[in-house]
Amino acid sequence: MNTATPSLRPWLEQVRRAWRASPLPGFLGWWGGELRGLLPPRWRGWFGSGADWHLLQHADGQWTLRRSGHAEVLASWDDGAVMAADGVRGAPAALGAALARVDREDLRLALLLPPALVLRRPLALPLAARDNLLQVAGFEMDRQTPFQPAQVYYAVRELAAPAAPGRFSAELVVATRDTLDPLLARLRAQGVAVDAVDLAVGDGRLGVNLLPPPQVPRHARPRRRLNLILAAASVLLALLVLGEWLRNRQLALAQMQAEVAAMRGEAQQVAALRQQLQDNAGAAGFLVRRKHDTVAMLGLLQEVTARLPDSTWLERLSVDNTGQVGFQGQSPQAAKLLDVLKDSKLITDASFQGSIQPDPTTGKERFYLTARVNQPKRPAAPPAAGGSAP
DSSP, rough: TTTHHHHHHHHHHHHHHHHSSSSSSHHHHHHHHHHHTSHHHHHGGGGSSOOOEEEEEEEEEEEOOOOOEEEOOEEEEEHHHHHHTTTHHHHHHHHHTTTTOOOOTTEEEEEEOOOOOEEEEEEEEEGGGGEEEHHHHHHHHHHSSOGGGGGEEEEEEEEOOOOOOOOOEEEEEEHHHHHHHHHHHHHHHTTOSSSEEHHHHHEEEOOOOOOOGGGGGGOEEEOHHHHHHHHHHHHHHHHHHHHHHHHHHHHHHHHHHHHHHHHHHHHHHHHHHHHHHHHHHHHHHHHHHHHSSOOOHHHHHHHHHEEEEEEEEEEEEEEOOTTTTEEEEEEEGGGGHHHHTTTOSSEEEEESSSSEEETTTTEEEEEEEEEEEEOOOOOOOOOGGGGGOO
């Protein structure tokens, strides 16, 4: 387990970074806030956001406690009062009174350092360093600060500031151990354990944790049992809704099948009549269409005879089903045959296939010419009466 945890940490950091960069956290936060606003005030505390941060600060021997984002002081005590009040009992009593209404599962304490005790340095790091910022910051410590990594507590946070291609902006936050260790020792002597050490920014905190990961206290996830119950109830309700929807669809399908079965006989009769009507109409109009769409061979022969000169004679005349006509024969001047057929309304697209070759026996030019029969256009069908077929 100890060996696997460091290897999984970069992957977990990548997942956390991708989650924070996505729009889902903002949307879920807004959606949850809207849903909590619909609940009674007494119930809203049960559906809080989780961690409830309270901030500890020490100045001139005086300790103060505030809630994150609020300037109001909830509790205050000094080191002298703690030592005078029977050892270390004064501070826990003040904290207990101030935090009596805070859920212990949600309570988080952060020790805030004043800006004068913290060194902040901007960094421009390569993109590959995102997976292990703390280790990279440790390597850069002696170059960016006058301290060694063993002399300080430090943290690194990624910034949204623009950077050069292939790099990203970050900030190194450093506090010396000589400054922070006495404060942590006083808190431990008072029985107070902090979850983070951060920098004070206004009424809140910067958002880093100077404590090394091994020193961060482990907390159970808040309201885990309630979340599990709600998740199980959501899954159960989803299954019930899905089952009811399937049942309704099955009932609707059974009703439709019954209606179809009742109308099947009438539909078969209508289909038989329609097929009979189509067959009769097709048989009656086939010969008419065939005669109209086909050019009479006699007319084609008459057109060819009238167009070709008397000195030209054909050896073969072929016409296929697509209207393609082939002429093979001899003529004294075969090249002029295209001009002869150019004005024909029955024969179009005339062109030679291959080359024109002289025939030494007859002294004429042997040719092979192809053309197309100009098929008559079928007239548009008149619209059916009433806008629909009978």
